[in-house]
Amino acid sequence: AQSVTQPDIHITVSEGASLELRCNYSYGATPYLFWYVQSPGQGLQLLLKYFSGDTLVQGIKGFEAEFKRSQSSFNLRKPSVHWSDAAEYFCAVEQGYQLIWGAGTKLIIKP
Amino acid sequence: EAGVAQSPRYKIIEKRQSVAFWCNPISGHATLYWYQQILGQGPKLLIQFQNNGVVDDSQLPKDRFSAERLKGVDSTLKIQPAKLEDSAVYLCASSFGPSNTEAFFGQGTRLTVV
Numbered sequence: 363a364q365s366v367t368q369p370d371i372h373i374t375v376s377e378g379a380s381l382e383l384r385c386n387y388s389y390g391a392t393p394y395l396f397w398y399v400q401s402p403g404q405g406l407q408l409l410l411k412y413f414s415g416d417t418l419v420q421g422i423k424g425f426e427a428e429f430k431r432s433q434s435s436f437n438l439r440k441p442s443v444h445w446s447d448a449a450e451y452f453c454a455v456e457q458g459y460q461l462i463w464g465a466g467t468k469l470i471i472k473p
Numbered sequence: 474e475a476g477v478a479q480s481p482r483y484k485i486i487e488k489r490q491s492v493a494f495w496c497n498p499i500s501g502h503a504t505l506y507w508y509q510q511i512l513g514q515g516p517k518l519l520i521q522f523q524n525n526g527v528v529d530d531s532q533l534p535k536d537r538f539s540a541e542r543l544k545g546v547d548s549t550l551k552i553q554p555a556k557l558e559d560s561a562v563y564l565c566a567s568s569f570g571p572s573n574t575e576a577f578f579g580q581g582t583r584l585t586v587v
Contacts, residue, residue: 366515371513394574396574403482403580404580405476405477405564405566405577405578405579405580405581406516406564406566406578407578411574452515452516454515456572456574459571459572459573459574460518460529460573461516461518461573461574463514463515463516463517464515465513465514465515466513466514466515
């Protein structure tokens with residue numbers, strides 16, 4: 363069975379600093395990978411997804427993620443975070459039309 | 474375009490009581506999902522409907538949880554009787570096709586069982 367690991371339960375960064383959230387997956391073939399964001403009191407919103415092709419994927423809100431097959435990783439990045447980026451971020455992988463979710467990483471922004 | 478609507482937003486009940494959650498999916502979306510999200514975890518799929526038929530309810534605790542989508546549109550999720558470990562956010566999502574990788578999520582209902 364596939365699994366998704368987000369090693370960091372929470373991360374604190376200063377406003378304006380760069381961000382990288384880690385995601386590792388276990389899957390034999392080329393996975394379909396996703397990043398979602400959940401702001402306080404909000405539902406989950408899709409940030410970006412990778413199906414195939416270019417391994418650097420651009421998403422909404424200035425986020426991007428890079429698929430690295432050799433490292434089984436799909437890390438999320440943003441060059442400069444804003445206070446409004448404070449939220450919980452979930453990585454997920456598709457398995458048979460269903461999503462297998464990581465436990466999430468809570469992003470805290472320092473002013 | 475209106476999103477997925479859920480109500481109530483918050484609910485506090487005592488253990489052994491019953492509770493129901495309502496979901497109105499995006500118009501035209503045939504597939505509807507209910508997820509349970511316990512604090513500190515990712516969402517867990519409880520049940521998936523395709524129109525008014527159940528596609529997957531393998532993780533639904535059927536001794537206490539039930540869900541229906543009678544006319545293939547709105548859905549209700551019920552817990553009876555509730556246990557302390559049912560405290561979670563219950564998320565509804567919908568998608569046009571059968572894959573929840575294309576789903577849109579509602580804001581969720583936060584349930585606290587005391």
